[in-house]
Amino acid sequence: MDQFIGILNYLIFLITMAGIYGVMALGLNLQWGLTGLFNIGVAGFFAIGAYVSAIMTTAETGKHLGGYGMPFALGLVAAMIASGIIAWGIGRICIRLRSDYLAIATIGIAEILRLILKNEGWATNGARGISNIPRPFETLPGSLAPLSYMILVLALVAVLYWFLERGQKAPWGRVMRAIRDNEPAARAAGKNVERFRIEAFIIGSALMGLGGALTAHFIKFVGPEATDPLMTTFLLWVMLIVGGSGNNVGALVGAGVIWTAWSATELITARFTGDWAVRVPFLRLFLIGLILQIVLQKFSRGIVPEKLPEGRSEVD
Amino acid sequence: MTVLTLRGVTAGYGDDAPILHDVSLDLQPGEVVAIIGPNGAGKSTAMKAVFGLLHLHGGQVWLGDEEITGEPPERVVARGVCFVPQTENVFPNLTVQENLEMGAYILTGPLDDRLDHVYGLFPPLLEKRNQAAGTLSGGQRQMVALGRALMLDPKVLMLDEPTAGLSPAYAQQIFELIGRINGAGTPIMMVEQNARQALSVAHRGYVLVDGRNRHQGTGADLIADPEVARMFLGG
Amino acid sequence: MGDLLIFVNFYLLPGLVLGSIYALGAIGVSLVFGILRFAHFAHGDMMTLGAYLALTVVAVTGANPMLALPLAMIGTAIIALGIDRWFYKPFHDKSTIVLVIASFGIALMLRSLIRVIWGVEIESYSVGISRPLVFFDSLRIAERHIWIIGSTVVLMLIVHWLLTRTRTGKAMRAVSDSPELARLTGIPTERVIKATWMLGAALAAAAGVFVGWDTQLQTTMGWNLLLPIFASAILGGIGRPYGAMAGGMVIGLAEELSTYPWIGTEPLLSPGYKTGIAFAIMVVMLIWRPAGLLRGRVY
Numbered sequence: 001m002d003q004f005i006g007i008l009n010y011l012i013f014l015i016t017m018a019g020i021y022g023v024m025a026l027g028l029n030l031q032w033g034l035t036g037l038f039n040i041g042v043a044g045f046f047a048i049g050a051y052v053s054a055i056m057t058t059a060e061t062g063k064h065l066g067g068y069g070m071p072f073a074l075g076l077v078a079a080m081i082a083s084g085i086i087a088w089g090i091g092r093i094c095i096r097l098r099s100d101y102l103a104i105a106t107i108g109i110a111e112i113l114r115l116i117l118k119n120e121g122w123a124t125n126g127a128r129g130i131s132n133i134p135r136p137f138e139t140l141p142g143s144l145a146p147l148s149y150m151i152l153v154l155a156l157v158a159v160l161y162w163f164l165e166r167g168q169k170a171p172w173g174r175v176m177r178a179i180r181d182n183e184p185a186a187r188a189a190g191k192n193v194e195r196f197r198i199e200a201f202i203i204g205s206a207l208m209g210l211g212g213a214l215t216a217h218f219i220k221f222v223g224p225e226a227t228d229p230l231m232t233t234f235l236l237w238v239m240l241i242v243g244g245s246g247n248n249v250g251a252l253v254g255a256g257v258i259w260t261a262w263s264a265t266e267l268i269t270a271r272f273t274g275d276w277a278v279r280v281p282f283l284r285l286f287l288i289g290l291i292l293q294i295v296l297q298k299f300s301r302g303i304v305p306e307k308l309p310e311g312r313s314e315v316d
Numbered sequence: 317m318t319v320l321t322l323r324g325v326t327a328g329y330g331d332d333a334p335i336l337h338d339v340s341l342d343l344q345p346g347e348v349v350a351i352i353g354p355n356g357a358g359k360s361t362a363m364k365a366v367f368g369l370l371h372l373h374g375g376q377v378w379l380g381d382e383e384i385t386g387e388p389p390e391r392v393v394a395r396g397v398c399f400v401p402q403t404e405n406v407f408p409n410l411t412v413q414e415n416l417e418m419g420a421y422i423l424t425g426p427l428d429d430r431l432d433h434v435y436g437l438f439p440p441l442l443e444k445r446n447q448a449a450g451t452l453s454g455g456q457r458q459m460v461a462l463g464r465a466l467m468l469d470p471k472v473l474m475l476d477e478p479t480a481g482l483s484p485a486y487a488q489q490i491f492e493l494i495g496r497i498n499g500a501g502t503p504i505m506m507v508e509q510n511a512r513q514a515l516s517v518a519h520r521g522y523v524l525v526d527g528r529n530r531h532q533g534t535g536a537d538l539i540a541d542p543e544v545a546r547m548f549l550g551g
Numbered sequence: 552m553g554d555l556l557i558f559v560n561f562y563l564l565p566g567l568v569l570g571s572i573y574a575l576g577a578i579g580v581s582l583v584f585g586i587l588r589f590a591h592f593a594h595g596d597m598m599t600l601g602a603y604l605a606l607t608v609v610a611v612t613g614a615n616p617m618l619a620l621p622l623a624m625i626g627t628a629i630i631a632l633g634i635d636r637w638f639y640k641p642f643h644d645k646s647t648i649v650l651v652i653a654s655f656g657i658a659l660m661l662r663s664l665i666r667v668i669w670g671v672e673i674e675s676y677s678v679g680i681s682r683p684l685v686f687f688d689s690l691r692i693a694e695r696h697i698w699i700i701g702s703t704v705v706l707m708l709i710v711h712w713l714l715t716r717t718r719t720g721k722a723m724r725a726v727s728d729s730p731e732l733a734r735l736t737g738i739p740t741e742r743v744i745k746a747t748w749m750l751g752a753a754l755a756a757a758a759g760v761f762v763g764w765d766t767q768l769q770t771t772m773g774w775n776l777l778l779p780i781f782a783s784a785i786l787g788g789i790g791r792p793y794g795a796m797a798g799g800m801v802i803g804l805a806e807e808l809s810t811y812p813w814i815g816t817e818p819l820l821s822p823g824y825k826t827g828i829a830f831a832i833m834v835v836m837l838i839w840r841p842a843g844l845l846r847g848r849v850y
Contacts, residue, residue, distance in 0.1 A: 038648060040592065040655055093837050099648050100590035101837060104781045107592075108830040111778045119823035229774070234659045237652065278671055282663040289660035296653055297641045367735060393737030401735060407728040409791075410721065418725045421718065421738050464736065 005143060012146045018259040019153040020214045024232075025239050025251035026160055027207025033245035033306070034168070035200040036180045038099035041106025042208050042233040044113050047226035048086060049079035049209025050216035051117070054130040057217075064130055065123035072136045076213050083209025084202045091198040102201075110227050117224040129223025133216050153214060157252070160207070164248050176200060230285065235262065238292045244302025253304050262288065317380060319343045319503045320366070320397070320472050325375030327365045334373050335361045336527045341505070343472065348494065348504045350518035350535065352511040352548055358527035359507040360402065360476050367392050367399060379472070394422050396471035402480055402507075405461035408450025412441050412460055415449050419464030427467070434463040437493065455486035462493065466502075473497065475506035479513075491517050511548040515539050523548070556689050562811045563804075568696050568765055570803025571703035575758035576776060577783035577795035578710060579751025585727035585790025586747045587643075589650040593634070594755055594780065596661040599773035601627040601756025602763035603669050609676050616676045616764045617698055623760050624753040631752030632745060643744070658774065666770050674768040699761045706757060707796055710750070714792060719746045727790045779806070779829035785836050788843025798843070802829050 024042065031037040039045075053075035060067030070078075086109060094102040117124045124130065137148035167173050179186045179193050187193055211232075216222040226232075235258060243254020262284075269280045295302065320343040328334035335358045343349050351359045364370050366377055367389045377385045379395055393399075398419070407415050416434055420427050435442040438459040444452065449460050458478060465473055478494065479487035491513055498504050508514030515521050515535040523531040523544055531544055538544050576598060583591045604626045608619035638657055642650050683691040713720040719742070726733040726743045734740055755773075762772055783802050787794025806828045809820040820828070836843065 036648070038651060040651075093834060097837065097841055100584070100651060101785075101841070103592070103651060104590055104778070104785075105834070105837065108778050108833065111775070112827055112830055115824055115827055119821065230659055230662070234655075237655065241652065275670065279667045282666040286660050286663040286667065289656045289663065292656045293638055293653060293660075296649060296656075300649075369735075389734045390737045390739050393735070399735050401732065404729050404732055407725045407732065409728050410724055414721050414724075417718075417721060418733070418736050418738060421722060421736060468737075 008143055009146065012143065012150050014260065014263050016146065016150040016153050016218060017215075017263075018256045019150065019157050020211050020218065021236065021239060021259050022157045022252045022255040023153075023160060023214065024208050024211035024236050025243070025255040026157075026164055026248055027204040027211070028236055028240050029204075029245060029248060029251040030164065030200050030207070031204035032240065033247065033251065034173070034176050034180060035197055035204075036099060037095075037197060037201050037204070038103040039106050039201070039204065039208075040103045040229070040233060041108070041110040042236050043227050043229045043231070044106065044110030045083045045087065045205045045208035046212035046215070046232045047110070047113050047117070047222075047224075048083050049212030050222040050226050051124060051130070051212075052082040052209070053079040053213035054133045054216045054222050055123070058130060058133050061132070063128075064121075064125035066130070072134065072217065075217070076210060079209045079213035080206040083212075084206040087202045087205030088198065091201040095194050095197050095201070107229070110229065110233075114224065114227045117227065124224075127224055129221060130216075131221045133220045133222065135217045135220055149218060153218075156210075156214075161248055161252065168248075172196075234285075235259075235288070238288055241292055242295050242302055244304040244306060246306030247304060250302050250304035250306065254302065257303065258288070317345070318378075319345055319347075319380060320505065321376075321378040322362065322365065323376045323378065325362070325365050325377065326373040327361065327370040327375070328373070330371055334527070336365065338375070339524065339527065339529055340375075341522055341529075343503050343505050344519075346498070346501060346503055347520060348498050348506070348518045350511075350514040350521040351505070351507045351524060352509075352514060352521060352538075353524040353530070354547070357524040359524055361527070362524065363399065363474050363476055363505070363507060366397065366474065390422075393468070396468065397474065398465035398468055398470035398472070399474045400461045400465045400476060400478060402476040406449040406452075406457050406464070409448055411446050412449055412452070413445040415460050415464050416441075416467050419467030423468070430467050430469070433469075434466055437466065437496070438463050455482050455489070458482065458486070458490060459493075462490075462497075466497065470502060473502050473504045475504065477507055477509055479508065479510050487513070512539065553689075558811065560691050562807050564692060564696055566804035566807030567800075568699050568761070568803070569807060570800035571700055572758045572761050572765075572776070572799075573779050573783045573803045574796045574799025575703060575706065575754045575761070576780040577787065577799040578792045579755050580780055581784040581787065581789055581792055581795035582723065582727065582747050583751050584784065586723060586730070587639070587647070587650065587744060588730070589647040589654065590781065591751075592651060592655040592777065593658040593661060594751070595773035595775070595777035596658045596665075597627055597631060597752050597755040597773065598759030598762065598776060599665055599768075599770060600630065600661055600759065601752075602759035602768050602772065603665055603674075604756070605760045606669070606674055606676065606763065606768055616695075616760055617702070620702070620757060620760050624756045627756035627759075628749040628753045631748045635744065635748045643741075662770055662774065669770075671770060674763075676764055676768075695764050699765060702757065703761075706754065710754070710792060710796075713750065719743065723747055723750075775826075778833075779803075779826065782829040782833035782836075785833055785841070785843055791843065794843055802832060805829075805832065 031039050055066040056068055056070045056078050057072060057075040058066045059069055090105050090109060094105045135149060136152065138145050140148055175191055175196055179196055183193060239254035239258045240251055242258055244250025265284045269284055272280045322339060322341045325336055325339045326334045327336045339362055341362065351362060353359050365372065368387050369389065372386055376383055379397065384392055407418060416431060417427060420430055440456060441459055441463060449457060479490050482490065487510060494504060495517060515538050518535040521535050521538045522529065531538060531541060576594060580591055580594050601623045605616055605619035605623035608622050609616055634657055638653050639650055642653060683693045685691050714724055722738045722743050723746060725738060726740060759773060779802055783798035784795050786801060787798030806825045809828050810818040810822045810825050813819045
């Protein structure tokens with residue numbers, strides 16, 4: 001029975017995290033898959049969301065900014081707004097330049113955030129991070145508590161998926177695709193290309209902030225390592241590319257497959273002891289990187305390829 | 317023997333619809349051939365087809381008795397075909413002399429003789445040889461571009477609108493130079509907007525319209541042709 | 552000690568050292584961006600690789616890091632050629648943005664591999680504290696700082712010689728100016744690309760060794776330098792190696808000098824935020840003059 005509960009809790013953890021990555025994958029797909037915007041600072045937006053929501057909702061501790069005890073939902077909204085505002089600022093500056101510049105600027109955001117987290121201990125509790133972040137339903141008995149949170153996350157994924165699918169079929173989404181596929185033509189048709197791009201960048205980044213907030217509430221803790229690109233940014237990109245960028249189903253499938261693979265291999269690497277226990281997990285990252293390269297080179301359309309209109313060849 | 321032959325070339329960019337349809341051109345030893353036609357007729361495209369820069373749907377390109385269809389540009393250059401594009405035809409941050417040296421990149425030995433030869437043809441370049449090419453006037457840039465192509469002592473010289481954007485005086489000078497280069501034995505194929513002047517320099521000319529051969533003949537014949545005159549020579 | 556000496560010892564010299572490191576990294580980023588047309592996100596981790604290769608040489612031979620430097624540069628250049636061959640070359644004819652993704656993947660693969668091979672502990676080239684050399688009674692210069700600044704000057708002179716006196720170096724500048732024209736001129740692009748990787752990676756390795764020597768070795772050291780290095784390349788103008796040198800120096804000096812108490816007795820900028828200077832300069836450049844001070848290229 002205990003073993004059963006152990007497995008159940010593990011599955012709940014797995015699905016919840018896959019769902020949270022799914023939220024962020026939808027955001028990255030909106031930016032890269034549909035608009036061609038290159039965001040390498042996912043970890044930055046993730047951390048902004050995590051910290052903002054944590055500060056808004058956590059009880060008074062005296063160790064960091066906060067103690068507002070706001071409700072969970074308000075924390076999520078604040079996380080999205082904060083990420084969105086930062087994205088707007090960066091977007092205003094870089095959106096006219098080639099994607100590479102946007103990518104460079106987005107790692108800048110993550111870097112500045114790292115500095116703030118490190119230096120402003122009064123607000124962020126420095127390296128010790130913020131703990132005891134409230135999680136909804138945590139007072140429910142046994143596995144029911146994480147299960148309820150899992151259902152909440154999955155419900156959010158479903159709602160977001162529905163919204164994004166509708167948006168893509170609406171005129172807004174068609175303009176997005178037109179811009180990505182043939183910018184001069186879209187411009188000639190009188191579309192304000194910059195505005196559409198900034199919108200996509202803001203919404204995508206807000207979803208990454210939402211992912212950060214959901215993670216912080218789920219693990220009940222956030223620390224400065226949230227800005228580490230190794231996990232969030234990298235895994236998310238692998239998810240989108242492997243799943244198939246350009247369509248939301250691909251993004252979600254990628255999130256599920258890669259997160260499962262990631263967690264499953266953790267069970268293997270956890271068996272190592274001593275010095276190797278520290279090193280072997282990175283072999284896992286290396287292999288995930290290798291999978292990314294192989295998919296990029298050989299199966300560039302991913303597991304669930306984007307359905308392309310007649311007469312158009314591959315994205316690249 | 318024919319120096320350069322395009323035989324029934326149908327080509328375009330990528331997999332898009334072809335721009336050239338069954339175009340045939342040839343260049344005989346010692347000749348200047350001018351390709352004229354309205355904007356968008358595929359004149360420049362025809363030249364790029366020689367350099368493997370296009371997707372060839374059909375047809376062949378021959379250099380002498382060797383087929384070079386679809387060879388990449390560096391191989392075509394190594395065979396002695398040099399091309400001067402219409403725009404962006406110098407390396408702006410390289411000095412004049414470095415631009416010329418790049419023209420002879422595939423040669424390994426000392427370049428002094430070739431440099432002397434080119435400076436002899438374009439004396440103004442000698443005094444500007446250490447100046448960045450991007451700082452020169454349009455006419456002088458054209459000289460650098462021509463000079464760079466001549467560094468290899470090419471078997472065939474291909475010029476894409478060598479006088480575009482130049483003042484009439486400079487254009488005249490460039491045409492004279494083309495005459496001199498040709499006089500030294502180099503066959504030249506050029507695309508020109510300046511049809512009347514080009515045809516008066518050229519031995520033969522081709523008129524392309526909508527990516528297809530329309531007329532061909534000696535320069536004098538084409539100038540005399542009423543339809544050609546009406547279309548391109550301003551009546 | 553006079554104010555001037557404090558300024559020189561604790562602000563100007565560290566600024567020059569940091570500037571040297573940024574400049575060496577930025578040359579490679581700028582050349583790669585100019586010639587291969589993409590922002591190379593693995594450049595920082597190539598620096599880390601160079602630093603760790605030198606660590607092994609130092610550990611095995613007990614030599615001074617200066618002696619390990621050439622081996623680290625050669626080793627990193629060879630690995631960079633391998634990376635290009637297996638991971639970047641397949642995309643040379645495709646959209647360059649895919650190369651950015653590939654290079655981001657390489658960055659994290661390199662870092663993971665470094666952690667697997669060398670572990671995650673903080674390392675250093677030497678044990679114990681070396682005494683600074685003292686000039687004119689009170690001008691104290693650490694020996695390693697003399698080596699770092701001196702080697703950077705030598706390396707820059709070599710780069711200058713390569714780019715202006717050798718056939719391949721001139722061809723690199725030509726491809727950077729106009730890849731299309733370079734191909735039409737008969738310059739073999741693939742060869743130029745290989746030369747670019749060798750030069751860029753060797754300089755990155757040198758920068759990495761200098762960072763490790765000046766402070767310590769950490770697996771995140773290169774990634775954390777990526778931002779100031781990109782900022783240096785943008786400040787100097789993309790595709791302009793001399794601009795990158797100047798840009799690196801300016802940003803390195805700006806970071807250190809920003810903490811000097813210019814007004815009153817407090818540091819002008821809290822030292823904890825000095826690395827933010829690079830980002831600020833970059834943002835200003837992107838708004839005001841994306842082509843860089845030396846008018847490079849905007850893509």
